C-alpha cells in the first residue's frame with residue numbers, strides 16, 4: 001500500500017468517526033443525512049487525491065497487498081463513493097455481428113478467424129428489432145442498454161451510422177442509459193451520438209501499453225486513446241476497461257489501471273472482462289484467470305478509480321455465485337445480464353435478480369451514478385425524471401408481470 005493513500009484512508013476514517021458514522025460512537029446516528037455527508041466528503045477526498053497522484057509503483061503496491069486487506073480497503077472505498085447495496089444491470093446487444101477487419105486475438109468476430117470459429121458475418125440489425133430488445137431489457141430491470149457493432153470504425157458507413165443514431169434516440173426515449181461500442185470514432189461522430197442522446201461510449205484499452213501489441217496489431221494504443229479523447233470532448237461518459245486472461249502478467253493489469261488513472265478524467269465506467277477462450281481464436285487455449293487474480297484487479301481498480309462504476313463483464317458466469325459476491329465486495333457494481341453478451345453467454349435476468357437478492361443487493365436505477373449524471377444535459381435529465389415519475393405505476397406493473 002502506498003504511503004499517500006494509507007494516510008488518506010486514516011484521515012478519512014478519523015473524519016468519519018468524528019461525525020459519529022463509524023465504530024463505537026456514543027452519539028446517536030442520524031443515518032441518511034450523515035451518510036450522505038460522509039459519502040460526499042469521502043468521495044471528494046478519494047477522487048481528488050488518487051486520480052492525480054498515482055504512480056505505477058503505487059498501483060502495483062496496492063495490487064500486491066495481502067488479498068483480504070486489499071478487498072477490505074476496496075470495500076471501504078466503495079462504500080464511501082457508491083451506494084453499497086446497488087449493482088447496475090446492463091444488457092449488451094450485438095447489432096452487427098462478425099466480419100471485423102481488426103485482429104484482436106481474443107475475438108470471435110474478427111474476419112481473420114471466421115473460418116476456424118465458424119461465425120457468419122451479419123448485416124446491421126434494423127431499428128425496430130433493436131428497440132424491441134431494449135424494451136425487453138428495461139421490462140426485466142436493466143437500466144443501461146449497450147449496442148455493439150463489429151467494425152474498425154464508422155468511416156464510409158453513413159447510412160448505417162444514421163440508423164444507429166435512430167437506435168440511440170429510441171433507447172434514450174425509454175429513459176435508459178444508452179451506450180454504444182462501434183470502434184474508432186471521429187470527433188464529429190462523437191458529437192452526433194451525444195446529440196442523439198447517447199450516455200456513454202465504450203472503447204476499451206484492453207491491457208497495458210506494453211502487452212497490447214501481443215494482442216492487437218491492426219490498431220494502436222494511441223489510436224484508442226484518441227477515440228477516448230473524442231468521446232470526452234463531445235461531453236459523453238467514457239466506458240473503458242480491459243480483459244484479464246489474455247496471457248498478461250500481473251504488471252499488465254496494473255499497467256491498464258494506471259493508464260486509466262492518468263487520463264485527464266477517469267472513465268465513468270471501467271469494465272473488467274475475464275477472457276472467455278473461444279475455440280478458433282488464437283487465444284483458445286488460454287486458462288481462465290483465478291478468482292484471486294480477478295479480485296485483485298477489481299479491488300485495485302476500485303481503489304485507484306474510486307468514482308468509476310466497475311462492470312464485471314464477460315466471463316462472469318464462469319465463476320461461482322460466492323466468487324461473484326466477493327467481486328461485489330471488492331467493488332464491482334455493475335453486471336451484464338440478459339440473453340447473451342455479444343458472442344459469449346451470460347446469465348439471465350431472473351437468475352441475476354435472484355442472486356442479487358440472496359446477497360442483499362438490488363438493481364441501480366438509470367442515471368443514478370453521480371459522475372454519469374454530471375455529463376448529462378440537465379433538461380434531458382429532468383424530462384427523464386418527469387417521465388419516470390409519471391410512468392412509475394405502469395413500470396411497476398410491467399415489472400410485476402415479468403416477474404410473475
Ligand code: SF4
Pocket residue numbers: 100101102103104107108109110149150151152183
Ligand atoms: S474486439 Fe471489436 S475491433 Fe476487435 S476484432 Fe472484435 S469486433 Fe473487431
